[in-house]
Amino acid sequence: MEGAFLNGQMLIAMPGIGDPRFERSLILICAHDAGHAMGIAVNRPVEGLTVPDLLERLEIGATAEMEDDPVLMGGPVEVGRGFVLHTDDYRAEHSLDVEGGLALTATREVLEAMGGRGRRPRRSILALGYAGWGAGQLENELRHNVWLTCEADEELVFGDDHATKWARALAKLRIDPKFLSAEGGRA
Numbered sequence: 001m002e003g004a005f006l007n008g009q010m011l012i013a014m015p016g017i018g019d020p021r022f023e024r025s026l027i028l029i030c031a032h033d034a035g036h037a038m039g040i041a042v043n044r045p046v047e048g049l050t051v052p053d054l055l056e057r058l059e060i061g062a063t064a065e066m067e068d069d070p071v072l073m074g075g076p077v078e079v080g081r082g083f084v085l086h087t088d089d090y091r092a093e094h095s096l097d098v099e100g101g102l103a104l105t106a107t108r109e110v111l112e113a114m115g116g117r118g119r120r121p122r123r124s125i126l127a128l129g130y131a132g133w134g135a136g137q138l139e140n141e142l143r144h145n146v147w148l149t150c151e152a153d154e155e156l157v158f159g160d161d162h163a164t165k166w167a168r169a170l171a172k173l174r175i176d177p178k179f180l181s182a183e184g185g186r187a
Contacts, residue, residue, distance in 0.1 A: 001038070002006040005032040006029040006032045006037070006138075006149060007029055007030070007031065007032050007098060007101040008029065008099025008102065008152055009028075009029050009099075009149050009151065009152060010026055010028055010029075010042075010146075010149065010150050010151070010152045010156060010169055011025070011026070011027040011028075011029060011039060011147040011149060012025075012026055012147060012148040012150060012166065012169045012170060012173075013027075013146070013147060013166070014145055014146055014147060014148060014180065015177075015180050017146055018185045020044040020139065021075075021076050022041075023049075024042050024043075024166040025043065025044065025061050025131075025166070026041065026042055026043045026112065026156065026165045026166050026169050027039040027040065027041050027042070027075070027131050028042055028085065028098070028102070028157055030085070030096060030098045030102075030104045030130075031096060031098075031104075032138070035127075035134075035135050035136060036132065036133060036134060036135060037132070037133040037137070037138040038130055038131070038132050038133075039075065039119070039130065039131045039132075040050045040074040040075065040083055040085050040104070040125075040127045040130055040131070040155065041072060041073060041074050041075055041131060041164035042072065042085070042116060042125060042127075042157050042162075042165065043125065043162045043163075043166060044072055044074075044162070045070035045071070045072055045073075046071045046072065046073050046128065046158065047160050048074025049054060049070065049071045050068045050069060050070055050071065051067075051068075051069045051070070051071060051114065052068060053064060053071075054071050054082070055111060055114070058108075058111065059114065059163050060111050060112055060115050062115035062116055063115060063116040064115065064120070066115070066116075067160060069125070069126075069160065070162070071126050071127070071128060072090075072126065072127040072128070072162075073126055073127065073128055073129060073151075074127030074129045074130045074131070074132065075127075075129045075130040075131030075132065075153070076129060077129055077130050077131065077132045078129050079128050079129035080128070080129075081106065081126055081128070081129065082106065082126055082127070082173075083104060083105075083106045083126075083127050083128075083129075083130055084104070084105050084106070084110045084111065084114065084121075084124050084125070084126050084127075084182050084184055085098075085102060085103075085104050085124065085125050085127065086102070086103055086104075086105065086121035086122075086123065086124035086125075086156065087101060087102060087103070087112070087121050087122045087123045087124070087150050087154075088101050088102060088103045089121060089122050090103070090105075090110070090113060090120065090121035090122075090124075091103065092105045092107055092109045092110055092113075093107075093109075094106070095110075096105055099152075100152050102152070102157065110124075111126075114126070115187055122186070123154060123157075123172040124158070125158060126156070138172060140170070148170070148175075149169060150169050150172045150173055151172065152172075153172075155168075156168060156169055156172075
């Protein structure tokens with residue numbers, strides 16, 4: 001059963017997913033076992049909110065030069081909580097290892113590191129909220145063709161061209177989005 005879990009894989013929302021919160025979403029699965037699944041959407045910027053803005057609002061003074069990277073909407077669960085998906089060259093006491101050289105941390109410590117008050121991760125994104133599934137829920141959605149899966153890579157996870165990430169993930173599977181239909185068939 002271990003091989004059936006999707007830790008470190010990308011979920012690609014199929015057209016007609018039926019939930020506007022996930023239309024054209026690309027989600028990195030951070031944890032998946034028999035009891036639950038949890039992931040972070042990596043292609044849904046929060047309009048008008050950047051990482052430096054959020055750090056300033058949280059009174060975390062940035063001591064390092066920072067890009068105006070957008071804060072992302074990681075999913076509809078716990079949207080008031082921040083999650084930092086980052087390369088595993090940065091570790092905190094409560095970091096969650098994700099496959100493929102990635103980790104997830106949801107502490108103030110990682111925000112301070114991003115602002116330059118400690119050893120920073122080589123690459124990172126800051127997301128509000130996460131996507132979550134109960135026991136068997138994600139597996140059921142996969143059986144019903146709600147999601148496709150593909151291998152994660154750093155550019156899909158951390159790249160700043162959010163508008164094309166969904167199509168680029170499909171291209172990894174050699175699928176042209178214009179040939180996908182929201183209607184499913186049965187053989």
